[in-house]
Amino acid sequence: MDVQFPFPFEPYEIQKKFMSELYSTIEKYNLGIFESPTGTGKSLSICCGALQWQKDSYKKYLESLQKEIADLKQKMSSIETTDNWLEEKFEEITIKRNLIALELKLATHKKRIDSFNEMKQRVKKKEKHDVKKAIDYKNKNTDDLEVDNKENGEDKEDVDLILEECEKGSESEDEGDETEENENNDTKIYISSRTHSQLSQFIGEIKRTVFKEDTRVVTLASRQHYCINSEVSRLKNVNLMNERCLDMQKSKNKSTSVDEDGKVLKKTKTKSCTSCPYYNHSNITRLKETMLVEMMDIEDFVKCGKTLKACPYYASRMALEDAEVVLVSHAGMVSAGARSGVSLKLHNNVLILDEAHGLTAALENAHSAPVSAKQLNAVKTFLKFYIDKYRARLSSKNLLTLNQMSFVVGKLVVIIKPKSTAEKQEDTTIMTLEDFVIKAEIDHMNLRPLVEFCRKTRLAPKLHGFSMRYSQQALEEESKRTVDKKSSFKDFLSNISKKKTEVIEKVKEEIKPAIQAPTETSAGSGLYAILDFLDRLCDRSENGRVLVQRGENGLLKYLLLNPAEHFSDIVKQCRSVILAGGTMEPISEFKELLKSDGKEVNVVKCGHVVPPDNVLGVCLSKGPSNVSLNFSYENRMSKELLKEVSSILRNVCSIVPGGVVCFLPSYSYEKIVYENLVANKVIETICKKKSVFREPKSAAEVDQVLNKFAAAIKSKEGNRNGALMLSVVGGKLSEGLNFSDDLGRCIIVIGMPYPNVKSPELQEKMNYLNRTNGSGSAYYENLCMKAVNQCIGRAVRHARDYACVLLVDDRYSRPHTMAALPSFVQKSLMSNCSFGPTVGGMAKFFAKHKNSS
Structure with a gap:
C-alpha cells in the first residue's frame, strides 16, 4: 500500500x-x-x-x-x-x-x-x-473542604448511615449511555498500555x-489519578472515592454555594456534606478545551485542573x-x-x-477478585455491630437482607480459618465454583439479589462511614452504657445480663483488630472486595476457580483460567x-x-534497527572456575555458585565501560548475592571500577536511584568507568525503562526466573491448558522467557547503540530456549560458552566499538 x-x-x-x-x-x-x-x-x-x-x-x-x-x-x-x-x-x-x-x-x-x-x-x-x-x-479554600468526621460530632440521628429503601431502576450517575452507534464515522483510536507513564x-x-x-x-484515568479534592483523594480506595464524589455532586445539586470559579461562598450543611468546588461546569469545560488543544499527560492535566479549579476526572470524560x-x-x-x-x-x-x-496477565488480574482475611473480619465485625445498633430503625426487608449478607460473610470467614488454633502453616486449595459454594455452605443462597441490594443501597460507603465514625473508644462507651442499664434489673435477670456482657466483650475483642487496621482493610473497602468476589460466584463460569488459602494471612481469590x-x-x-x-x-x-x-x-x-555487529549475545554455561552454571532453585544457594557469581561480576565490571545492569531471579536472591559480595570483599574490588547500586523495593525511590546511577556513569571519577546496578527480573527496572548508550553497555541475566511450579494457581492453570490443548509446559516456559526478554530489551535502544547480553545459566543453551530469545540477540548468539573465551570476546567487542565511536 x-x-x-x-x-x-x-x-x-x-x-x-x-x-x-x-x-x-x-x-x-x-x-x-x-x-x-x-x-x-x-x-x-x-x-x-x-x-x-x-x-x-x-x-x-x-x-x-x-x-x-x-x-x-x-x-x-x-x-x-x-x-x-x-x-x-x-x-x-x-x-x-x-x-x-x-x-x-x-x-x-x-x-x-x-x-x-x-x-x-x-x-x-x-x-x-x-x-x-x-x-x-x-490555602484559602481547600481548608473549608476538609470535613473531618469529628466535625459533625456523633450525630445522634445517624441519618446518613441508615440504609434507605431500594428504588427499582435507579442507576448510578457513573453509568453512561450504552448506545454504541457511530453514524458520523468519527472513528476513534484507543491506545492502551500497561502503565500511565507508558x-x-x-x-x-x-x-x-x-x-x-x-x-x-x-x-x-480513575479518580485515584485525577481527583484534586483532598477530602475525596484521602480515601485511597477507588470505590470509596467514587461514592464520596457522587455524594458531593448530589449535595451540589441541592446547594448554590459555589461561584463560577469554584469558590465556596457559603458552607452549607446538607445530608451529603459540602459539595465539591471543583465540580463546576464552566471551569470543567475550560479544562476540557485546554486538554483537547494542548495535548497534556496526566501530570500536566492535574496541574492545569488545580490552576483552573476544575475537576480533571470529569473534564477528561467530557472531552x-x-x-x-x-x-x-x-x-x-x-x-x-x-x-x-x-x-x-x-x-x-x-x-x-x-x-x-x-x-493475558492484565485480563487475569482484572477478574481475580481477591478478598483477604483482614477484609472479611472487618466486614463481619462492623456489619454485625451495624445491624445490632440500628435494628429498630431498619425496615424489615433491609434487616432481613443485611442478616443474609452477614450470614454469607460469616461463612466466608469460616472457610479460610485454620483447621486448628495450633496450625499456623498456610493451607491452600483450589475448588470449582460449585464445590466452593457447597463447601462454604452458601449453595442455597441466591447471591445476585444480595450483591444488587448492597450496591443499590450503597452499603459499602455507609459501612465505611460507620466504622470511621465509631472508634474503639466510642464502642466501649456504648457497651458500658448497655451494661449499666442491665445492672438495674432484678436478680432473676442477672444471668441474662452476664451473658449480654460476655457477648459485648466478645464483640469488642473482634472489633479491636479491625479498628486498628489501616484504611485499605476498612469495612467499606473490604465490602467492595467481597461484592466483587460474590459477583464472580454468580457467573458460575466453567473456566473459573476459587483459591482458598487458610491461615493467619487467609485469602479467597477468584481465578480466571481462560481470559479469551x-x-x-x-x-x-x-x-x-x-x-x-x-x-x-x-x-x-x-x-x-x-x-x-x-x-x-x-x-x-519486524527486525531490529541495530546491526547484528552491535550486539554480543552469550549463553554462559561454565564459570571462571569451570563450574557448570545451573541456577535452579535447588542449586542457586550453593557457596560454589555464589562464588562464581562474585567472580563473574568482578571480571565483567573490569572490562565493560559504562553501565552494567545485572538481573537476578528475586529480591531475596539479590539480597543474598549482595551480602555474599560484601562478605567476600569482592564489593570493594568492584567499587574501584564501578559504583554499586541496588534496585529499591519502594517505587518512590526508583527515580532517585536511577539519577544517582546515571550521574555515576557520567562522572567517571578517578579509575572508575561506570556503575553496576543489581536489579530483579520482573521488578521496577525490568520493564518500561531505557538503559540506552552508556547506561546499559552490558545486560546480565543470572539464572532463569521460572515462577514457583508448586504454586496452586500455576498448577491449576497448567492443568487447564493441558486438558484443553496440551500447552501447560509451554505456558510455564513462556512465563520465564517473557520475563527474560523484557530484561534484555532494556538495552540497545537505537541504531547506533551497542551492548553485550550475558545469559548466565547452562539452560540458556537449550535449542528451544535460544529460539525464544529476541531475534536481534539470536543473530549474534554464542551458546555453551566457557568464561575465559567469553571475557576475551567481550574485551574485543568493546575495544572495537570504542575505536569506531
Whole structure:
C-alpha cells in the first residue's frame, strides 16, 4: 500500500513496514499481532501509522459525502418530465430528503472543524489571563473542604448511615449511555498500555509529529489519578472515592454555594456534606478545551485542573466525545465495569494494545477478585455491630437482607480459618465454583439479589462511614452504657445480663483488630472486595476457580483460567484490534485471544534497527572456575555458585565501560548475592571500577536511584568507568525503562526466573491448558522467557547503540530456549560458552566499538 507517512525523520525500513502493515490491517477491518523489538521506535510508528489512517479515512468520508451530494443534485436536475407526475414527484421528494440528510451530515462535520479552530483561539486567549489569575487557592479554600468526621460530632440521628429503601431502576450517575452507534464515522483510536507513564510516552511521540496541531487526544484515568479534592483523594480506595464524589455532586445539586470559579461562598450543611468546588461546569469545560488543544499527560492535566479549579476526572470524560485519540491503561480497557464507568464505546473504533505481552496477565488480574482475611473480619465485625445498633430503625426487608449478607460473610470467614488454633502453616486449595459454594455452605443462597441490594443501597460507603465514625473508644462507651442499664434489673435477670456482657466483650475483642487496621482493610473497602468476589460466584463460569488459602494471612481469590472469554466481546465490537509488543512469542497465545468470525489475523514481525555487529549475545554455561552454571532453585544457594557469581561480576565490571545492569531471579536472591559480595570483599574490588547500586523495593525511590546511577556513569571519577546496578527480573527496572548508550553497555541475566511450579494457581492453570490443548509446559516456559526478554530489551535502544547480553545459566543453551530469545540477540548468539573465551570476546567487542565511536 503506497501511503506516505509523515515521520519526524527518515524512517528505517522496519518502521515503514510496521506503519504500512498497521494502516492496511485497520483499513481491511482485520486484527493484528505486531512484534517490533524494544528500541525500534514502535510507539512512534504506531502513532504515525494509525493517525495517518484516521486522517485519510476521515478525508475519504468527507469526499464521499460531497460526491454523493453532487450526484444527487445532478440527478435532481436531470429528472425527466413524464406523464406520471405522481411517480416524478415521489422521486423528487426522495432525492431531496436524502440530499438534506447528507448536507446536514456534511455541515455537522464542517461545524465541528470550525468549532475546534475556535476552541484553539479561545484557549490561547485565556492562557495569559489564567496565569495572572492563578492565586494560592489551596490555602484559602481547600481548608473549608476538609470535613473531618469529628466535625459533625456523633450525630445522634445517624441519618446518613441508615440504609434507605431500594428504588427499582435507579442507576448510578457513573453509568453512561450504552448506545454504541457511530453514524458520523468519527472513528476513534484507543491506545492502551500497561502503565500511565507508558501512555505519557505516546503524548510525547504525537507531539513530535505533524499531527500535534490538529489531533484531539484525551488520557482517561480513575479518580485515584485525577481527583484534586483532598477530602475525596484521602480515601485511597477507588470505590470509596467514587461514592464520596457522587455524594458531593448530589449535595451540589441541592446547594448554590459555589461561584463560577469554584469558590465556596457559603458552607452549607446538607445530608451529603459540602459539595465539591471543583465540580463546576464552566471551569470543567475550560479544562476540557485546554486538554483537547494542548495535548497534556496526566501530570500536566492535574496541574492545569488545580490552576483552573476544575475537576480533571470529569473534564477528561467530557472531552471523550470530541477526542480522536483516547489513551487508557490495560486495566481500564480489559474490565467491562471500568469501560462502562467512563462510557467508553468501542463499536467500530480501533483498539491498539501496546506492551501486549502482559495482556493475558492484565485480563487475569482484572477478574481475580481477591478478598483477604483482614477484609472479611472487618466486614463481619462492623456489619454485625451495624445491624445490632440500628435494628429498630431498619425496615424489615433491609434487616432481613443485611442478616443474609452477614450470614454469607460469616461463612466466608469460616472457610479460610485454620483447621486448628495450633496450625499456623498456610493451607491452600483450589475448588470449582460449585464445590466452593457447597463447601462454604452458601449453595442455597441466591447471591445476585444480595450483591444488587448492597450496591443499590450503597452499603459499602455507609459501612465505611460507620466504622470511621465509631472508634474503639466510642464502642466501649456504648457497651458500658448497655451494661449499666442491665445492672438495674432484678436478680432473676442477672444471668441474662452476664451473658449480654460476655457477648459485648466478645464483640469488642473482634472489633479491636479491625479498628486498628489501616484504611485499605476498612469495612467499606473490604465490602467492595467481597461484592466483587460474590459477583464472580454468580457467573458460575466453567473456566473459573476459587483459591482458598487458610491461615493467619487467609485469602479467597477468584481465578480466571481462560481470559479469551472476556476479551472476545472487545474483539467483536471493535473495527480492528492490534496487539503490539517487543516480543510476542508465543504467537499462538495471542491468536487464541483474537479468535473472531470473519476477521483475519495479520501477524507482522519486524527486525531490529541495530546491526547484528552491535550486539554480543552469550549463553554462559561454565564459570571462571569451570563450574557448570545451573541456577535452579535447588542449586542457586550453593557457596560454589555464589562464588562464581562474585567472580563473574568482578571480571565483567573490569572490562565493560559504562553501565552494567545485572538481573537476578528475586529480591531475596539479590539480597543474598549482595551480602555474599560484601562478605567476600569482592564489593570493594568492584567499587574501584564501578559504583554499586541496588534496585529499591519502594517505587518512590526508583527515580532517585536511577539519577544517582546515571550521574555515576557520567562522572567517571578517578579509575572508575561506570556503575553496576543489581536489579530483579520482573521488578521496577525490568520493564518500561531505557538503559540506552552508556547506561546499559552490558545486560546480565543470572539464572532463569521460572515462577514457583508448586504454586496452586500455576498448577491449576497448567492443568487447564493441558486438558484443553496440551500447552501447560509451554505456558510455564513462556512465563520465564517473557520475563527474560523484557530484561534484555532494556538495552540497545537505537541504531547506533551497542551492548553485550550475558545469559548466565547452562539452560540458556537449550535449542528451544535460544529460539525464544529476541531475534536481534539470536543473530549474534554464542551458546555453551566457557568464561575465559567469553571475557576475551567481550574485551574485543568493546575495544572495537570504542575505536569506531
